[in-house]
Amino acid sequence: RTSFSLQDNQSDQLTLGTTSNERGERIGQTFNQYKTDNDAINFGNTLIYQHRFDKVGRTVSFDLNTRYNPRTGFDTFEDLERDSLVEYNTDEENFILGSSVSFTEPVGTSGQLTLSYDYDANWRNSDVETFSFNEGGISEMLSRALSNDLPSTYHTNTPTIRYSNNKYGNIIDLSVAYEYAELDNEDNTVFGTNNRNFGNFLFSALARRDFSKGGNFFARYATSTTAPSASQLQNVIDNRDP
Numbered sequence: 001r002t003s004f005s006l007q008d009n010q011s012d013q014l015t016l017g018t019t020s021n022e023r024g025e026r027i028g029q030t031f032n033q034y035k036t037d038n039d040a041i042n043f044g045n046t047l048i049y050q051h052r053f054d055k056v057g058r059t060v061s062f063d064l065n066t067r068y069n070p071r072t073g074f075d076t077f078e079d080l081e082r083d084s085l086v087e088y089n090t091d092e093e094n095f096i097l098g099s100s101v102s103f104t105e106p107v108g109t110s111g112q113l114t115l116s117y118d119y120d121a122n123w124r125n126s127d128v129e130t131f132s133f134n135e136g137g138i139s140e141m142l143s144r145a146l147s148n149d150l151p152s153t154y155h156t157n158t159p160t161i162r163y164s165n166n167k168y169g170n171i172i173d174l175s176v177a178y179e180y181a182e183l184d185n186e187d188n189t190v191f192g193t194n195n196r197n198f199g200n201f202l203f204s205a206l207a208r209r210d211f212s213k214g215g216n217f218f219a220r221y222a223t224s225t226t227a228p229s230a231s232q233l234q235n236v237i238d239n240r241d242p
Helices: none
Strands: 002-020 026-052 059-068 071-079 084-107 111-133 140-142 148-167 170-187 192-210 216-222
Antiparallel strands (some): 026 059, 026 071, 084 111, 111 148, 148 170, 170 192, 192 216
């Protein structure tokens, strides 16, 4: 399975604001224009192989998926009161490789045991350049405090064991997984590195029961983790709209 999409987002925001004290006297005013222009590509592929053995309920499957998401952003913030202009250029790349193998085995007449192992890798890079212009917008100057170049990688290894039972619409599903994650960052602006490891137990539980008079009970509980984006890891103040 393959998927592909293009994005082109543009916006223009004009803001006029005043601040007054309790006597109605104006003590502050802002008049600014904020423009954004963002382009992105989303390209993904998924490959699945499944095999069913002669024994009913015994299967093995392999999944492989890739995703590539480059994005460019061009933002400008113009203070019309002070006649100043700040320009933000952002280039981001995100490549994801995911793979998994799972084996299922029947337990009794209505139960199933699943053993699986997942490996995911995420290579990311975020390059932010911020320029300020003098009056008239002729001369530009790079702002070091608001600029950064940060490539990073995020790897996870997750073995999982799961038990499920479905008998006449009454369902119980329990799983436990251990996720080991490695996060590596390289700050090309200051030539620094940062390496972190994380370990988490992830649990999930689902239960459903049908009652004789037509009602049913359903409950679900799950835990998960989310990797920080490259832009979230950057030591850069985001003041694109101060």
